[in-house]
Amino acid sequence: MLKVPEHQVAGRQAIDGKLGPLIDNSGHFYKPLQDDDERGTRELTFYHSFSSNTRIPHHIRRFFPVFHGTQLLKASDGSGLRPHLVLQDITSDHLNPSILDIKIGSRTWYLEASNAYIQNCFHRDKTTTTVSLGFRICGLQIYNESGFWKPERKLVRNFTADDVRSILRMFVSSNVGPEPDFSFADSVYGGCDGILERLMELKTWFEDQTMYHFCSCSVLLLFDKESFLKGKTPFAEVKLIDFAHVVDGNGVIDHNFLGGLCSFIKFVSQVLADSKGSTMED
Amino acid sequence: MLKVPEHQVAGRQAIDGKLGPLIDNSGHFYKPLQDDDERGTRELTFYHSFSSNTRIPHHIRRFFPVFHGTQLLKASDGSGLRPHLVLQDITSDHLNPSILDIKIGSRTWYLEASNAYIQNCFHRDKTTTTVSLGFRICGLQIYNESGFWKPERKLVRNFTADDVRSILRMFVSSNVGPEPDFSFADSVYGGCDGILERLMELKTWFEDQTMYHFCSCSVLLLFDKESFLKGKTPFAEVKLIDFAHVVDGNGVIDHNFLGGLCSFIKFVSQVLADSKGSTMED
Numbered sequence: 001m002l003k004v005p006e007h008q009v010a011g012r013q014a015i016d017g018k019l020g021p022l023i024d025n026s027g028h029f030y031k032p033l034q035d036d037d038e039r040g041t042r043e044l045t046f047y048h049s050f051s052s053n054t055r056i057p058h059h060i061r062r063f064f065p066v067f068h069g070t071q072l073l074k075a076s077d078g079s080g081l082r083p084h085l086v087l088q089d090i091t092s093d094h095l096n097p098s099i100l101d102i103k104i105g106s107r108t109w110y111l112e113a114s115n116a117y118i119q120n121c122f123h124r125d126k127t128t129t130t131v132s133l134g135f136r137i138c139g140l141q142i143y144n145e146s147g148f149w150k151p152e153r154k155l156v157r158n159f160t161a162d163d164v165r166s167i168l169r170m171f172v173s174s175n176v177g178p179e180p181d182f183s184f185a186d187s188v189y190g191g192c193d194g195i196l197e198r199l200m201e202l203k204t205w206f207e208d209q210t211m212y213h214f215c216s217c218s219v220l221l222l223f224d225k226e227s228f229l230k231g232k233t234p235f236a237e238v239k240l241i242d243f244a245h246v247v248d249g250n251g252v253i254d255h256n257f258l259g260g261l262c263s264f265i266k267f268v269s270q271v272l273a274d275s276k277g278s279t280m281e282d
Numbered sequence: 283m284l285k286v287p288e289h290q291v292a293g294r295q296a297i298d299g300k301l302g303p304l305i306d307n308s309g310h311f312y313k314p315l316q317d318d319d320e321r322g323t324r325e326l327t328f329y330h331s332f333s334s335n336t337r338i339p340h341h342i343r344r345f346f347p348v349f350h351g352t353q354l355l356k357a358s359d360g361s362g363l364r365p366h367l368v369l370q371d372i373t374s375d376h377l378n379p380s381i382l383d384i385k386i387g388s389r390t391w392y393l394e395a396s397n398a399y400i401q402n403c404f405h406r407d408k409t410t411t412t413v414s415l416g417f418r419i420c421g422l423q424i425y426n427e428s429g430f431w432k433p434e435r436k437l438v439r440n441f442t443a444d445d446v447r448s449i450l451r452m453f454v455s456s457n458v459g460p461e462p463d464f465s466f467a468d469s470v471y472g473g474c475d476g477i478l479e480r481l482m483e484l485k486t487w488f489e490d491q492t493m494y495h496f497c498s499c500s501v502l503l504l505f506d507k508e509s510f511l512k513g514k515t516p517f518a519e520v521k522l523i524d525f526a527h528v529v530d531g532n533g534v535i536d537h538n539f540l541g542g543l544c545s546f547i548k549f550v551s552q553v554l555a556d557s558k559g560s561t562m563e564d
Contacts, residue, residue, distance in 0.1 A: 106389065107413075131389075132393060133537075208548070252414065253548045255415075255541035259537035260537055260541075262489055
């Protein structure tokens with residue numbers, strides 16, 4: 001039985017008769033190939049290239065959803081059979097995951113794109129935190145006792161640098177409000193299994209790899225309080241998603257992704273440092 | 283006696299009755315403050331801020347020209363007395379310096395700039411290597427037996443990624459031609475006094491500093507074959523120049539400069555690796 005993903009925080013959704021991704025109960029995520037543009041084909045091309053690429057180190061492959069090929073499925077918009085990418089559903093191991101979707105890079109367009117696409121992205125990049133911070137939050141949900149806090153798209157789009165800092169604090173607090181308690185900061189962001197360590201691994205790879213440029217790609221942070229409290233691992237994960245705009249690196253590092261990633265790392269580091277300051281003051 | 287700098291490879295030049303920088307015989311570089319825009323004021327503001335900033339580590343300060351205040355001087359365009367920045371002439375210690383001027387960053391504009399300025403930069407960034415490589419060569423001179431090779435501005439503006447690789451090879455070769463011999467690669471780019479080590483120091487600082495965003499700023503590489511052959515140090519230097527577009531970092535790292543710097547580091551590393559391969563083959 002296919003259904004609409006419960007924990008999707010950004011991107012096109014399979015609701016109100018629209019075309020969007022579906023999941024099943026066995027941990028698969030089905031992403032429809034669009035026919036209105038080249039995105040689907042591009043993403044499929046990337047997954048084919050990446051999954052057969054022997055130069056990807058094992059510890060880097062873990063950041064990417066597993067690719068299981070394509071499958072013809074009834075599309076969510078009622079338009080009939082349509083090819084779907086079959087991917088790993090990265091939320092399926094989590095009961096109540098808090099999720100941040102962060103689009104990395106100070107530029108979401110690329111030279112090979114159409115002029116209209118470039119102008120559209122250029123405008124969006126300037127009016128969100130993309131240009132100023134080198135990344136923008138695209139969507140999120142944060143779990144707390146009363147359920148999920150999942151701000152509307154319009155609100156997310158207007159986030160400032162200070163909003164980003166607040167979100168990163170709330171993400172690791174037991175409360176969702178103006179006075180975060182940083183309960184989980186040390187274990188989620190810090191330590192050798194923490195998110196910062198994972199981001200540093202990614203950074204090291206991006207300083208070297210010249211195969212792909214990940215335009216408009218997101219880093220997804222997942223953290224499951226229940227898994228953490230039950231001592232399950234991993235309770236926090238870092239994944240890369242959305243490869244519809246990956247282009248050939250042509251022997252040059254992805255300086256756009258790398259710069260944005262370094263900026264995001266600095267933000268997370270500062271929240272971790274603040275949390276230590278706040279604990280010491282207590 | 284003031285004169286036109288002999289080793290200026292980019293920027294406005296004090297020739298043909300135009301306004302440009304001047305030097306004297308005691309190691310000073312006089313840069314006129316423009317009155318047609320805010321550049322001069324901005325650069326002066328930066329030098330004032332930077333030179334009194336106690337949070338700049340000593341090893342980072344060495345990358346910047348020493349600032350000696352301002353002075354009223356007869357402008358090179360004959361327009362009379364005009365305030366000039368008084369800076370260290372970073373070429374004065376070198377007899378025949380080979381110089382590369384590399385404008386760092388995949389974006390030379392900034393959100394605070396005027397729309398006209400942004401559009402102008404946006405176009406230039408797309409049509410040079412700025413967007414694709416995260417940096418562009420703005421000017422250069424390479425010394426060899428027959429004098430300096432100093433390509434025209436028009437040629438430099440059309441450099442491709444492959445041209446950049448060729449230039450980085452020629453910079454450390456005893457000949458200027460299609461078959462570089464990499465004679466000086468190991469000592470100029472490699473080693474603990476080499477350019478790569480200096481660039482890595484800068485990188486480490488840029489991963490952390492959130493005070494300034496260095497838009498449209500250049501890294502200058504200087505290398506003096508004669509100093510090298512005579513065993514003088516430093517025979518190779520890395521300097522930062524052009525701060526007319528430095529803006530407040532607002533607590534965010536300069537991800538634009540950092541990304542471009544990492545890309546440039548990768549290019550230099552590859553030339554160094556190629557030179558070792560070529561030596562082993564000899």
